Amino acid sequence: MDDCIFCKIANGEIPSTFLYEDDLVCAFRDLNPQAPTHVLVVPKAHYANIVDGVPAETLAAMVKAVDSVATQEGIRDTGFRVIANTGKDAGQTVHHLHWHVIGGTNMGERLA
Ligand code: AMP
Numbered sequence: 001m002d003d004c005i006f007c008k009i010a011n012g013e014i015p016s017t018f019l020y021e022d023d024l025v026c027a028f029r030d031l032n033p034q035a036p037t038h039v040l041v042v043p044k045a046h047y048a049n050i051v052d053g054v055p056a057e058t059l060a061a062m063v064k065a066v067d068s069v070a071t072q073e074g075i076r077d078t079g080f081r082v083i084a085n086t087g088k089d090a091g092q093t094v095h096h097l098h099w100h101v102i103g104g105t106n107m108g109e110r111l112a
Helices: 005-010 056-073
Strands: 025-029 037-043 080-083 099-103
Touching: 005 025, 005 037, 025 056, 037 056, 056 080, 056 099
Parallel strands: none
Antiparallel strands: 025 037, 037 099, 080 099
16 A cells, blocks of 8 residues: 555565564564564555454464564563554554564553
Protein backbone atom coordinates (compact mmCIF):
# COMPACT_ATOMS: atom_id res chain seq x y z
CA MET A 1 0.00 0.00 0.00
CA ASP A 2 1.32 3.47 -0.93
CA ASP A 3 2.55 5.57 1.96
CA CYS A 4 2.55 2.76 4.50
CA ILE A 5 5.80 2.74 6.46
CA PHE A 6 5.58 -0.96 7.35
CA CYS A 7 4.86 -1.94 3.73
CA LYS A 8 8.01 -0.03 2.77
CA ILE A 9 10.09 -1.75 5.48
CA ALA A 10 8.65 -5.17 4.62
CA ASN A 11 9.34 -4.81 0.88
CA GLY A 12 12.86 -3.43 1.42
CA GLU A 13 12.11 0.07 0.14
CA ILE A 14 13.19 1.35 3.57
CA PRO A 15 16.28 -0.53 4.77
CA SER A 16 15.92 -2.41 8.04
CA THR A 17 17.55 -5.30 9.84
CA PHE A 18 15.23 -8.28 10.10
CA LEU A 19 15.54 -10.62 13.08
CA TYR A 20 13.26 -13.03 11.23
CA GLU A 21 11.96 -13.23 7.68
CA ASP A 22 10.01 -15.70 5.60
CA ASP A 23 7.71 -15.37 2.58
CA LEU A 24 4.84 -13.96 4.64
CA VAL A 25 6.29 -12.00 7.56
CA CYS A 26 9.28 -10.09 8.86
CA ALA A 27 10.38 -8.92 12.31
CA PHE A 28 12.44 -5.88 13.21
CA ARG A 29 13.23 -3.83 16.31
CA ASP A 30 10.84 -1.06 17.33
CA LEU A 31 12.25 2.44 16.76
CA ASN A 32 11.19 3.50 20.25
CA PRO A 33 11.69 0.44 22.48
CA GLN A 34 9.56 0.19 25.62
CA ALA A 35 11.52 -2.72 27.14
CA PRO A 36 14.90 -4.46 26.70
CA THR A 37 13.30 -6.56 23.96
CA HIS A 38 10.79 -4.76 21.76
CA VAL A 39 10.41 -6.31 18.33
CA LEU A 40 7.62 -5.89 15.79
CA VAL A 41 6.30 -8.89 13.87
CA VAL A 42 4.76 -7.65 10.63
CA PRO A 43 3.04 -9.42 7.73
CA LYS A 44 4.48 -8.49 4.34
CA ALA A 45 1.00 -8.00 2.88
CA HIS A 46 -1.00 -5.03 4.08
CA TYR A 47 -3.74 -5.62 6.66
CA ALA A 48 -4.97 -2.65 8.67
CA ASN A 49 -5.22 -4.62 11.89
CA ILE A 50 -5.84 -8.07 13.35
CA VAL A 51 -9.53 -8.07 12.34
CA ASP A 52 -8.89 -7.16 8.68
CA GLY A 53 -9.36 -10.64 7.23
CA VAL A 54 -5.85 -11.89 7.91
CA PRO A 55 -5.43 -15.42 6.46
CA ALA A 56 -4.78 -18.25 8.92
CA GLU A 57 -1.53 -19.03 7.09
CA THR A 58 -0.26 -15.52 7.80
CA LEU A 59 -1.28 -15.70 11.46
CA ALA A 60 0.56 -19.02 11.76
CA ALA A 61 3.64 -17.46 10.19
CA MET A 62 3.43 -14.59 12.68
CA VAL A 63 3.34 -17.06 15.59
CA LYS A 64 6.40 -18.81 14.15
CA ALA A 65 8.16 -15.44 13.95
CA VAL A 66 7.28 -14.68 17.58
CA ASP A 67 8.78 -18.02 18.63
CA SER A 68 11.97 -17.30 16.68
CA VAL A 69 12.32 -13.77 18.04
CA ALA A 70 11.68 -14.87 21.64
CA THR A 71 14.25 -17.64 21.27
CA GLN A 72 16.86 -15.33 19.74
CA GLU A 73 16.29 -12.75 22.48
CA GLY A 74 16.54 -15.35 25.25
CA ILE A 75 13.06 -14.61 26.61
CA ARG A 76 11.16 -17.65 25.34
CA ASP A 77 11.31 -19.30 28.79
CA THR A 78 11.34 -16.26 31.07
CA GLY A 79 8.25 -14.80 29.41
CA PHE A 80 7.15 -12.00 27.14
CA ARG A 81 4.06 -10.19 25.89
CA VAL A 82 2.55 -10.10 22.42
CA ILE A 83 0.41 -7.02 21.89
CA ALA A 84 -1.68 -6.06 18.87
CA ASN A 85 -2.91 -2.51 19.38
CA THR A 86 -6.12 -2.28 17.37
CA GLY A 87 -7.84 1.01 16.66
CA LYS A 88 -8.07 4.38 18.35
CA ASP A 89 -8.74 3.38 21.95
CA ALA A 90 -5.74 1.03 21.87
CA GLY A 91 -3.50 3.79 20.53
CA GLN A 92 -2.71 2.14 17.20
CA THR A 93 -0.55 4.60 15.29
CA VAL A 94 0.67 2.49 12.37
CA HIS A 95 -2.28 1.09 10.45
CA HIS A 96 -0.51 -2.00 9.14
CA LEU A 97 -0.97 -5.05 11.35
CA HIS A 98 1.93 -5.61 13.73
CA TRP A 99 2.48 -7.55 16.92
CA HIS A 100 4.72 -6.02 19.56
CA VAL A 101 6.92 -8.70 21.18
CA ILE A 102 7.97 -7.20 24.49
CA GLY A 103 10.10 -8.69 27.24
CA GLY A 104 13.40 -8.84 29.03
CA THR A 105 11.97 -7.31 32.19
CA ASN A 106 9.32 -8.20 34.76
CA MET A 107 6.17 -6.46 33.50
CA GLY A 108 3.93 -7.39 36.42
CA GLU A 109 0.29 -8.38 36.16
CA ARG A 110 -1.35 -5.16 35.07
CA LEU A 111 -2.40 -5.02 31.41
CA ALA A 112 -4.10 -1.64 31.14
P1 AMP B 1 1.23 1.04 17.51
O1 AMP B 1 0.99 2.12 18.51
O2 AMP B 1 0.82 -0.30 18.04
O3 AMP B 1 0.62 1.36 16.16
O4 AMP B 1 2.80 0.96 17.37
C1 AMP B 1 3.53 1.42 16.29
C2 AMP B 1 4.97 1.19 16.66
O5 AMP B 1 5.75 1.32 15.50
C3 AMP B 1 5.51 2.16 17.69
O6 AMP B 1 5.97 1.44 18.83
C4 AMP B 1 6.66 2.87 16.97
O7 AMP B 1 7.75 3.14 17.80
C5 AMP B 1 6.98 1.87 15.88
N1 AMP B 1 7.57 2.42 14.67
C6 AMP B 1 7.11 3.45 13.93
N2 AMP B 1 7.91 3.64 12.86
C7 AMP B 1 8.88 2.70 12.93
C8 AMP B 1 10.00 2.38 12.12
N3 AMP B 1 10.30 3.07 11.01
N4 AMP B 1 10.80 1.36 12.50
C9 AMP B 1 10.53 0.66 13.62
N5 AMP B 1 9.48 0.91 14.43
C10 AMP B 1 8.67 1.92 14.09
